[in-house]
Amino acid sequence: MMSAQFIDASEDALAVSRSERRRCPRYSCHGSAEAMVLFPEFLFRGEILDISLKGCFLKTKSHAPMDRYSRVDLRFSVNGNQYRTLARVMGVRSGNGVGVEFYFDSQRAEAAFRDLVRSLSLSGEAN
Numbered sequence: 001m002m003s004a005q006f007i008d009a010s011e012d013a014l015a016v017s018r019s020e021r022r023r024c025p026r027y028s029c030h031g032s033a034e035a036m037v038l039f040p041e042f043l044f045r046g047e048i049l050d051i052s053l054k055g056c057f058l059k060t061k062s063h064a065p066m067d068r069y070s071r072v073d074l075r076f077s078v079n080g081n082q083y084r085t086l087a088r089v090m091g092v093r094s095g096n097g098v099g100v101e102f103y104f105d106s107q108r109a110e111a112a113f114r115d116l117v118r119s120l121s122l123s124g125e126a127n
Contacts, residue, residue, distance in 0.1 A: 024052040027120035031078035033058050038071045055101040063094050
């Protein structure tokens with residue numbers, strides 16, 4: 001039988017390992033997103049509450065059947081600026097949201113996005 005102390009320690013270690021997987025700090029923001037999953041093809045919409053240089057979490061009530069690493073065409077707006085990029089699904093919480101990792105197709109688009117993240121980092125704290 002496992003002790004409660006061992007279970008608590010395991011949960012703490014799991015929480016630390018999850019936070020350490022993030023390669024970049026996340027910044028609070030307010031935005032909306034529309035994602036077209038490329039296969040099988042379907043559209044879902046969500047709200048962006050925080051974002052990093054590498055990705056974001058889309059809060060959505062969608063129960064769409066998507067798998068990890070599904071490719072999406074992502075259009076989103078943050079702080080009045082419009083962005084479009086390819087992304088891949090990194091985590092699905094059905095009925096709660098989807099974590100995506102960005103794949104910018106041009107250096108110009110990536111530079112514009114870096115400017116957004118830089119401005120968010122100057123105006124607030126990382127999550």
